[in-house]
Amino acid sequence: MANIHPTALVDPQAQLDATVQVGPYTVIGPHVKIGAGTTVAAHVVIEGHTTIGRDNRIFQFGSIGAANQDKKYQGEPTELVIGDRNTMREFVTLHVGTVQDKAVTRIGNDNWIMAYSHIAHDCVVGNGTTLANNSTLGGHVELGDCVTIGGLAGIHQFVKIGAHAMVGFQSAVSQDVPPFMLVDGNPLAVRGVNVVGLRRRDFSAARIAAVKQMHKLLYREGRTLEDARSAIAALAQSTPEAAEDVALMERFLAASTRGIAR
Structure with a gap:
């Protein structure tokens, strides 16, 4: 059986690999699946139709798979799918999708999602991305592989950010950012190429x-x-x-x- 702290509330229908670790006072709902080697810290809530892959690290106070904030949402069984080897730091909020779009929010592999970051409904996040503290992705946003989002940056709904791009600190992104570019500001401007990355x-x-x-x-x-x-x-x-x-x-x-x- 998974290593579940006695104060955690894990629904009997949840599917946890035997190597999963669950910390104190965490709550895991009936439609949750968690793969091998994943660790879930204290005071985390994982709910909804949420699938989490292998070797992820979920830090304390995260809200994973909650109902999205789209006013049209009526409780449909939409999904959140998270890949492997992701790190989700304190107070992250990751929401399920909507039937008006793909009905799934999808996060790939090897992503570094820092404290207080928000990934809204129907987002698609690639592999190897970094979201610094308080990064906010509105609904339907797409991030390519190896994108870096600076702290306190806000990404408008439906925006696409291409692979290897970098968004600077406190930027407001309301248009698509081509791959490889370095952007920042409010209003946003392209400053050059993300050469360091x-x-x-x-x-x-x-x-x-x-x-x-x-x-x-x-x-x-x-x-x-x-x-x-x-x-x-x-x-x-x-x-x-x-x-x-x-x-x-x-x-x-x-x-x-x-x-x-x-």
Whole structure:
């Protein structure tokens, strides 16, 4: 059996792997599933149709899988799905989805979600992201892999933030942020390329140069967005090593619905 503190309230229908640890005064509801190696600290509430993978660490006072804050929500059995090896610090709030969208809020693997962060209904969070203290994701937000969100930043509903982008401290994000970009402020502005983040992820000099060229085409030459997209596509031929990075940018720009941050 799982290592459950005697003061914890775990519904008999909950499905916990035998290696799960549950701390004092934690409450776990009937529709919860928790995978091997996950630890849940004291005073956590995990409810709703919530599935949590392997080797996650959930710190004290978290609210996981609660009913979302969409006024249209009528208690439908929507889901929260969390992957593996995530860290969720104190007072995080993660909500289930809505039937008006995907009916699931989805968080990937290896994410670092710091204290008081909020991930609202129908968000999709990739892998390897970092949400600093008090980061707030409105409903339907999408974060690509390896995104960093600075403390006290707010992300508007339906915004997409591309992989490897970084959002600075106290930023207000109401438009889509292309991959690799560094943005901050209120109003938000693109400050350059997230070069430090790319180097930490072992991007080669050629790939970083190609990313810098994409930034230049989007923001420094006065091009229309369509013209910039055509020029970016051509980079795959001149810099084959960066072909996947170019394709990532192309897919993001094609899928953007709110316009990109300038």
